[in-house]
Amino acid sequence: MKEFLDWSINYLSEAGIDSPRMEAEVLFAGALNLCREEIYLRPDRILTDFEKTILRNFLARRVLREPVAHILERKEFWSLDFKITPDVLIPRPETETLVEILLSLNVKNTIELSSRLLEIGTGSGAIAVVAALEIPNCRVTATDQFLEALNVARLNAERHSVTDKINFVQSDIFSEIPTELYDCIVSNPPYIRTSCLNDLMPDVIDFEPQSALDGGYDGLDFYKQIIPEALNYLKKGGAIVFEIGEKQAEDVTSLFYGASDYEEIKVTKDYSGYDRIVSARKK
Numbered sequence: 001m002k003e004f005l006d007w008s009i010n011y012l013s014e015a016g017i018d019s020p021r022m023e024a025e026v027l028f029a030g031a032l033n034l035c036r037e038e039i040y041l042r043p044d045r046i047l048t049d050f051e052k053t054i055l056r057n058f059l060a061r062r063v064l065r066e067p068v069a070h071i072l073e074r075k076e077f078w079s080l081d082f083k084i085t086p087d088v089l090i091p092r093p094e095t096e097t098l099v100e101i102l103l104s105l106n107v108k109n110t111i112e113l114s115s116r117l118l119e120i121g122t123g124s125g126a127i128a129v130v131a132a133l134e135i136p137n138c139r140v141t142a143t144d145q146f147l148e149a150l151n152v153a154r155l156n157a158e159r160h161s162v163t164d165k166i167n168f169v170q171s172d173i174f175s176e177i178p179t180e181l182y183d184c185i186v187s188n189p190p191y192i193r194t195s196c197l198n199d200l201m202p203d204v205i206d207f208e209p210q211s212a213l214d215g216g217y218d219g220l221d222f223y224k225q226i227i228p229e230a231l232n233y234l235k236k237g238g239a240i241v242f243e244i245g246e247k248q249a250e251d252v253t254s255l256f257y258g259a260s261d262y263e264e265i266k267v268t269k270d271y272s273g274y275d276r277i278v279s280a281r282k283k
Helices: 002-014 020-032 036-041 049-063 068-072 095-104 126-134 147-159 194-199 221-230 249-259
Strands: 074-077 080-083 115-120 138-144 166-170 182-187 234-243 262-269 275-282
Touching: 002 020, 002 049, 020 036, 020 049, 020 068, 049 068, 068 074, 080 126, 080 147, 095 126, 095 182, 095 234, 095 262, 095 275, 115 126, 126 138, 126 147, 126 166, 138 147, 147 166, 182 221, 221 234, 221 249, 249 262, 249 275
Parallel strands: 115 138, 115 182, 138 166, 182 234
Antiparallel strands: 074 080, 234 275, 262 275
């Protein structure tokens, strides 16, 4: 196995893939149903022809810049395994910062209290699932405009046994949501400027849904729609939490101040030091 792994690392490296060793290990582990450590614990294992065929297929797809999460049909987020298809955005590590802020805003919730959370644009359902698992007595309404994405999110809710805590609704932002009051609204909306989409890596722009990336002319389309209307859906003192692009903090906080009925407006950096989360509360 070691010889084939070394060849794979070199193959990915020559194709210009970043971190070729790590990616080869991840693809090996996925194809052989091993953890990455086992690859080196069993270097003399003889690969079958079938296993070699699978691995060559995986490597060929990666060289064409297909994301590893699409090849393996899964991605780890919050130390949980999520099913991924080309219909949803692949969860990113920086979005875990969004989850951390979301949970910190709900720490006052106790087992005796219920918490109602609305997620706009659930995609794979990763945020909704983590919220349902981590927040006591949390009831989540998770929306997405696209039925294909909701189907993936439902599968992930089933995978993590939280289907009884999440209501999935096909809705374009608030269009199909009854006017009810929520303790918290959370969203990781599309925030890439339309003019910048072609600057994204081929792994992203050629394979992930453009609808989950395109934030309009200035990247702010969804914030402009959600921030003022969210006031109709938040309880007094209710929180709203957004992921943002690394240069959008000033613009998004200005939208909150412009809506006038928000307070405790705060920007949080991700672990790479970039402005990543904007949160606020309804007065």
